[in-house]
Amino acid sequence: MPEEESILTRGLEAFAELGYDHASARELARRLGVSHNFINDRYGSKAAFWRAVVDHALGAQLAGVLDVDPSADDAEWLRRVITAFYRSAADAPLMGRVFVNEFTQDSERLDHLYENYIAPTLQALTPAIDRLVASGRMAPIPMHVLFFAIVPPISGMVEVPLARRLGRPEAAYSPEQLTATAESLATLVVNGLLATGTTGRS
CATH class of the missing domain: 1.10.10.60 (Homeodomain-like)
Incomplete structure (x- = not known):
């Protein structure tokens, strides 16, 4: 190295x-x-x-997260992007812990994360989300709600001691099982976002 x-x-x-x-x-x-x-x-x-x-760390971790086939249906594209995001978090859990440390502090470090990584990623998701909302497949959701719907499930990938206490088996840490967990979490999140019986903007 x-x-x-x-x-x-x-x-x-x-x-x-x-x-x-x-x-x-x-x-x-x-x-x-x-x-x-x-x-x-x-x-x-x-x-x-x-x-x-x-x-x-983030340059390596986020590389390729948004490189999903743009011809995919918007809901499927969103699911694949979120899956890639969760999978990258599982591959590099230390960065997830840094995020947790910084999200609770109003600092120049949070500004750096927001301006260089969070805002650009959310902006990349916005066109697909806008189309899903316009077509009636997704309820309008404030951006801060959307962010916290997508990001907290990362803890299921990186908080290993807690996951063990919740019954996660050691076999779940193989690359194949981590991918399966990422896909399950992403499907759960996207299905929730597409449940249009939720309330509108607040």
């Missing part, structure tokens, strides 16, 4: 475990196996290092 990739990977592990505020420069340096001023010298600041870590 190239030095830079190794540093960013270990940085992700540290931020996922400790959270940004508890990942001190000293602790990061210890975990990275570098001098205490390495992060400032290489990246400029802890905040800049966090952005580099996140961009490295």
Whole structure:
């Protein structure tokens, strides 16, 4: 593994475990196996290092999520995109934990996640959703409701200790079973979104 990739990977592990505020420069340096001023010298600041870590992880994780056959029916396209999203979360659970840490804090880090990843992804979904609503196949849903309908099920892919306590068998962690779980979650979410008996915008 190239030095830079190794540093960013270990940085992700540290931020996922400790959270940004508890990942001190000293602790990061210890975990990275570098001098205490390495992060400032290489990246400029802890905040800049966090952005580099996140961009490295999300760039790889989200690659291909939206590359679903655009000729598919809108509902099927949405299901496939959400499946790919859940599957990518299962492949890289540390980033999911970073998201959980950051979603509860109003910070520049959340701005970075929203502006560079969340908003562009939601914008890519909007045309298909608008067509589903216009055709009567999906009730109008506020964007904040849509987001929290899609994203929280990721916990079923990444919160391994809790999943075990809920009865998830060890065999469920094979690549084939993770794919099956991602598909089941996506189908459940999309079927719920297409249940047009829900209330409208609020």
